[in-house]
Amino acid sequence: MISEDTISAIATPIGESGIGIVRMSGKESFLIARKIFQPSCGKKVNWKTPFKTHYGWIIDPESKELIDEVLLTLMPAPKSYTREDIAEINCHSGPVPLRKTLRLTLKLGARLAEAGEFTKRAFLNGRIDLAQAESVLEVVQAKTEKSLQIALNQLKGGLSEKINTLKKKMVDFLSCLEAEIEFGEEDIEHLSRKDEESRLKDILVQIALLLKTARRGRVYKEGLKAVIVGRPNVGKSSLLNTLLQRERAIVSHTPGTTRDTIEEMINIKGFPLWIIDTAGLREVEGKIEEEAVRRTHAKLEEANIILLMVDGSLPLEKEDISIFERMEKEKTLLIVNKIDLPQRIDKEKIESFFPGQEVVEISATEEINLEKLKERTAGFALKEATLSSSDSFILSIRQEQVLEQARQNVERALLGIRGELSEELIAFDLREAIDRLGEITGEVLADDILDQIFSHFCIGK
Template sequence: MNSEDTIAAISTPVGYSGIGIVRISGKKSFSIAKKIFHPVKSKINWSSSSFKMFYGWIINPENKQRIDEVLLSLMRAPRTYTREDIVEINCHGGPLPLRKTLELVLRYGARLARPGEFTERAFLKGRIDLLQAESVLNIIQAKTDKALEIALNQLRGGLSRKIYSLKDKMVDLLSLIETEINFPEEDIDLPSIKDKEKKFEEILRIITSLRKMGKEGRIYQEGVKVVIVGKPNVGKSTLLNTLLQQERAIVTPIPGTTRDTIEEMININGFPLTLIDTAGLRKVKNKIEIEGVKRTYSKIKEADIILLIIEGSSPLTKEDITLLQEVKREKTLLVINKIDLPQKLEKKELESFFPEKKIIEISAIKEINIERLKQKIAKFVNEEVISSSNGIVISIKEEEILKKVEKNIERAFKTLKERLPLELVAFDLKEGINKIGEITGEVTTEDILGQIFSQFCIGK
């Protein structure tokens, strides 16, 4: 599709609200607005007004029918979101005025924008890079304050800055090496092996820290996965319902009630958590339950945190012990449920599996210690899952690219240490730099050339 087109869309959600916005971007934005907008008590200078708002009516030029009473904003290129002329029409927020206004806009020369096309234009015109474009989406989709804060930081270029500075360091190193390859007998200071090794180490350190930060940021965006597991009938579904404060999962005294996994989002201390209730784990023959147990195991693998539930009202069984042995202890909290009933559990037996501070006693039904459990989860998220928040999100795709870049750098570093030809070192380094370009969406060859020649004086 042609980016010369003028595009338009309703930029606010469908439904009824105070106002709704029709947004137009492109060369014809102003001329379209001029045809359908009639200002009240003000004159518009269509060839010079910019970043001004006007009150008036949208009127169908053909039959003079009044469509809506609106506020119209004119934003002239290039200092706009898309770097093109933008008009925003603030209509009343019902579907009808918005649709009719949009119809007029389309009739007079715009075409309907594809999803994300305004942001795509901002990217194509170089106003934002790919990372920032993605963060616009994250801002829209943020589920908690923290997620929003991170997305906003990203939009301001938090990650981009880090990635560019990483790239700069790689380009810098590559240009040193290429200089050494291409001009070995020239009279310039060549870096020692030690210098180059130091630079490699620094680059690797940055990549490692970026990948770590990315994981933490993603947790804010997508939620920490908290998986509730245990043998049948210990009260897993009851706990899910209590934490959600709604009867989401079916609870019965019959073991094996939950057959499939159930996922719901909750917010604890600003952390988005995805709570996952699972089918009770036991040896089963029936096909439905076998499938349920299989799903439980796959959820355990994905979990950031496991809540392993056992019941205080009966002694430890073989099934409990199997689970206690199987789960990854670092990410597990042990929850003893049903403390409202007479207790038959030997707590001493548990101590060989879990330190006391990772054990909590609750009653899911009587809601005893639920607040404490939440605090424990929040603390756990803080300490174990997120060590420091730094306002950066890296998507799975970007992390994969970074992983590949890391491989390239490691290989180049190894080649250097083995004193193999520098051409081989340069080759892998170059590969890594090009891959970084995939994250920010830019091409790099010219950068390298520029860097190399900037080290020489003219005429040499």
């Protein structure tokens, strides 16, 4: 289904840099390029030679105004990103030449592309399926090498393959059911209810597995949260700054320096990790100040890792202990800071609160043992995402919801079998589930879903 109109957009970010690209896709793109491009030194362009780059100038055909010195690449259908004729003009990247070149293409008959429309065409023209199209966005947004690997695996079709295998199993089963419905008691071989049940169970297990790997994959995409907590002045903000390698938070010797939470992302061993610095928890009249606790509490709730810090140069205080008591032990990593100073802390006492756990001793300002701290933190992160990246997938919220619906449909079919419901009803649920899987790869689709998906892309992608 090749589109009728030709789209055009600036495909690179606007700003001053080396190269900026205006890209056109559609039937008229070569024609428009021909009207505005003049090869240098009177050379001729062979418009039929594909994938050749031509050097020359963009000139307004009406006013003869010189717009930019460019390289023009022609990619004829179907061997292009969209499977349509694509003309890419590499301009000097400045807002003026790019916008002027774009405006010329629009004047000569192209239409401004919508967000994600190039990728949408690649999908509509059958070069990639919807799961692959969505992963283009994941590739662009990947924040670490690992999340990039996962996204690229999806772009290659890894997720689609899994979905299609699952779908085939369901279709096979459905056709057995349908044969039974059609031929009733006649002489075809019937599946026993027990066989039916075990086939559905197998399908359920596989959907559940996919949902689980997707949740883990999300760790690589969205990152984990590590919250630094402790009483005032132990060095929480200093640790944040050292991990970021810049002075993000104000550090001072006055307790109570940090008032609000500060969140920043770093890359720890391939995981995007949000480091959250909090206001010190202090004790007023024998109780931890409730307001600070409340503010920090919300952060602790959503934290995957708690970096609980004490000051090694001072004896343990009641405040430290009441903080210890409030933390979820399984996700807490205990840090003794300021080991560059003479140590006065009672390590045995700390360890009695965290039996069997390693206590990491660091100096935030002198950068001692930071690698070890990163490794231990990554260890926590790994617990959340124990799969190797090639097995992981990042499902978009939409894909996850659709897969969840499919799971519910299969579950209903299974209940139907157990409850001796008619084959028709079971087939109905199964058909629904198959349709849901089709929505992931894009075989079954409503128009507004497409618009919604591609609206997250940038224009020119």
